[in-house]
Amino acid sequence: MEKQPRLLSSQLLLKNRVFEVTLNRALLTWKEIQTKKKRVYGSIHSTFKVAGSYCVPVPEIVAVREAEADSRTKDEGRWQKLSQKPTEGYPCAFTVSYVERGRQHRWRCSDVTFHCSDWTLCQQWVQSIREQLLLLTSRPKHLLVYINPYGGKQQGKLIYEEKVAPLFSRASISTDVIVTEYANHARDHLKMEADLKKYDGVVCVGGDGMFSEIVHGLVSRTQADCGVDQNCAEEKLVPCGIRIGIIPAGSTDCICYATVGTNDPATSALHVIVGDHQPLDVCSVHHNNTFLRYSVSLLGYGFYGDVLADSERKRWMGPARYNFSGVKTFLTHHHYEGTVSFLPATDILGNPRDKTKCRAGCYICQHNGKLLSEEAQLHKMEEPVSCSETEGDWRVIRGKFLAINAATMSCACPRSPKGLSACGPHHRPHLAPGSTSCVTSCATPARPHPHPQVLLQLSILLKINFLRHLLRHTNKDDQFDLAFVEGGGARGGKRLFRQICRDHPACGCTPVNSSWNCDGEILPHATIEVGVHRQLIRLFARGIEDQPLFEDFCTPSVI
Numbered sequence: 001m002e003k004q005p006r007l008l009s010s011q012l013l014l015k016n017r018v019f020e021v022t023l024n025r026a027l028l029t030w031k032e033i034q035t036k037k038k039r040v041y042g043s044i045h046s047t048f049k050v051a052g053s054y055c056v057p058v059p060e061i062v063a064v065r066e067a068e069a070d071s072r073t074k075d076e077g078r079w080q081k082l083s084q085k086p087t088e089g090y091p092c093a094f095t096v097s098y099v100e101r102g103r104q105h106r107w108r109c110s111d112v113t114f115h116c117s118d119w120t121l122c123q124q125w126v127q128s129i130r131e132q133l134l135l136l137t138s139r140p141k142h143l144l145v146y147i148n149p150y151g152g153k154q155q156g157k158l159i160y161e162e163k164v165a166p167l168f169s170r171a172s173i174s175t176d177v178i179v180t181e182y183a184n185h186a187r188d189h190l191k192m193e194a195d196l197k198k199y200d201g202v203v204c205v206g207g208d209g210m211f212s213e214i215v216h217g218l219v220s221r222t223q224a225d226c227g228v229d230q231n232c233a234e235e236k237l238v239p240c241g242i243r244i245g246i247i248p249a250g251s252t253d254c255i256c257y258a259t260v261g262t263n264d265p266a267t268s269a270l271h272v273i274v275g276d277h278q279p280l281d282v283c284s285v286h287h288n289n290t291f292l293r294y295s296v297s298l299l300g301y302g303f304y305g306d307v308l309a310d311s312e313r314k315r316w317m318g319p320a321r322y323n324f325s326g327v328k329t330f331l332t333h334h335h336y337e338g339t340v341s342f343l344p345a346t347d348i349l350g351n352p353r354d355k356t357k358c359r360a361g362c363y364i365c366q367h368n369g370k371l372l373s374e375e376a377q378l379h380k381m382e383e384p385v386s387c388s389e390t391e392g393d394w395r396v397i398r399g400k401f402l403a404i405n406a407a408t409m410s411c412a413c414p415r416s417p418k419g420l421s422a423c424g425p426h427h428r429p430h431l432a433p434g435s436t437s438c439v440t441s442c443a444t445p446a447r448p449h450p451h452p453q454v455l456l457q458l459s460i461l462l463k464i465n466f467l468r469h470l471l472r473h474t475n476k477d478d479q480f481d482l483a484f485v486e487g488g489g490a491r492g493g494k495r496l497f498r499q500i501c502r503d504h505p506a507c508g509c510t511p512v513n514s515s516w517n518c519d520g521e522i523l524p525h526a527t528i529e530v531g532v533h534r535q536l537i538r539l540f541a542r543g544i545e546d547q548p549l550f551e552d553f554c555t556p557s558v559i
């Protein structure tokens with residue numbers, strides 16, 4: 001790494017020990033200097049030895065402030081030993097707040113206080129660090145915050161006040177806070193009223209539904225401002241210019257979990273403060289050339305649609321409603337007839353079975369998801385295992401389905417830490433390659449055996465298989481190695497799925513439809529068209545970082 005020129009370097013006291021503290025444009029470092037008596041040719045000499053050495057990247061410094069005046073007094077004795085004395089009556093210490101990494105991608109804000117020999121030096125340090133922080137132009141200064149007091153365990157307001165607001169104020173971020181009063185309050189405020197020029201970001205406190213309101217408000221507003229018609233499925237949408245922060249306070253919080261690696265409010269607040277940015281693909285959902293909704297996480301028909309419909313009636317249970325309805329829906333075992341058509345994402349790296357990991361700074365997400373031609377061959381999707389055909393470029397799957405899931409991100413959440421489309425160990429689909437992963441769970445194979453006993457056995461087998469498939473959501477295994485599960489990346493751009501789940505063919509019996517689960521909101525239409533819009537929005541997140549090996553909170557990095 002290129003060595004950065006020193007901006008400032010001094011010997012300062014930390015917990016009554018002497019440290020060489022250095023600031024350059026990239027790092028704040030402090031190295032302990034141990035004074036040790038040493039006998040040289042019969043006389044006693046003091047020598048200095050460097051012991052512990054720590055560093056914090058400047059972009060991970062949250063704030064710097066002068067420390068309390070009384071904190072220096074206990075160190076006076078030590079300064080006298082160093083033949084210096086702190087200036088009387090002035091604060092001679094400063095505290096640096098910085099990001100400390102913990103287990104499971106958690107971040108917390110820690111403080112380190114350095115004591116200076118005089119007030120002027122202390123001011124010099126505070127000024128220099130502040131100047132470096134001012135150079136970080138991607139940090140937000142003024143935020144618009146929406147709190148959903150109704151989602152999750154109804155703790156949104158408390159979570160914000162106790163865990164987030166103090167961090168924003170420490171980082172000198174000013175906020176305008178709106179506690180929503182009804183569903184779609186935030187969406188409509190953003191779409192029609194909010195003066196977005198005043199803000200560097202919008203933060204939502206709630207679950208995926210609250211995030212979805214923000215996305216709808218911002219995307220609709222941007223399209224209206226740019227004269228783009230959302231009802232036209234073929235239109236290329238204009239990306240939103242303002243970043244979104246998610247403070248998790250909902251029931252699943254999968255968008256936060258999948259983009260940050262944890263659903264911890266303080267961690268999310270710190271990602272906002274340091275000004276992270278993570279682009280995200282967004283699916284648009286249309287029905288008969290009418291815009292229905294946008295989706296960022298899961299579009300699920302069958303199992304997940306039924307779980308959602310049932311669980312909404314049990315909101316009083318809080319997040320546990322999903323477990324209850326999940327088991328109930330599984331036992332009810334509905335399947336639905338339909339047709340899924342999609343354009344396979346053969347030219348895109350990062351299909352659901354490739355071996356690349358999507359991590360912070362992911363190459364695939366940064367490079368348009370495009371592959372050089374020979375790489376395209378290497379990563380070509382596997383051939384379908386059953387019940388599919390082709391219509392030109394389109395792949396068509398007809399049959400009875402237990403579930404059809406289109407996951408635009410991993411959908412990782414505490415219930416499913418590796419995500420819905422987890423395939424190999426440690427693998428997640430990418431956050432913004434311009435495609436979505438479609439996984440169908442067929443209830444019937446291509447040619448069902450006519451004998452009723454065989455059909456019964458098949459049905460039991462499929463139920464066991466579906467349970468195995470669901471249980472794999474809760475761990476890290478490959479879901480695509482089950483014979484009845486089909487999967488693939490479907491490419492972005494124009495239309496991705498056509499005629500998903502067309503209603504029952506004309507065979508005389510009454511068609512029974514499920515509904516779509518669209519990021520946790522119910523879509524009553526069965527027939528939908530879906531298109532992927534690459535990197536339409538940006539979050540205050542950085543994707544999932546590779547985890548260092550440690551036990552507890554361990555930064556600043558020991559160097």
Ligand SMILES: CCCCCCCCCCCCC/C=C/[C@@H](O)[C@H](COP(=O)(O)O)NC(=O)CCCCC
Nearest residue numbers: 207208209250251252253322326330416473519520
């Ligand atoms: C027999 C029991 C089966 C248990 C299977 C467990 C698998 C869990 C997978 C979770 C997938 C999550 C996809 C996330 C979707 C969210 O956008 C949506 C809304 O989130 P929020 O508003 O924060 O609640 N959540 C859901 O639709 C919940 C699905 C849970 C199904 C058990």
Ligand SMILES: Nc1ncnc2c1ncn2[C@@H]1O[C@H](COP(=O)(O)OP(=O)(O)O)[C@@H](O)[C@H]1O
Nearest residue numbers: 150151152180181182183206207209210250251
């Ligand atoms: N003040 C409010 N009162 C009622 N519903 C609200 C309010 N604010 C937002 N909503 C709606 O609450 C629903 C659930 O919110 P969400 O954040 O998804 O929580 P959860 O994760 O518990 O489902 C969403 O449909 C959202 O639009």
Ligand SMILES: [Ca+2]
Nearest residue numbers: 207208209520
């Ligand atoms: Ca919800």
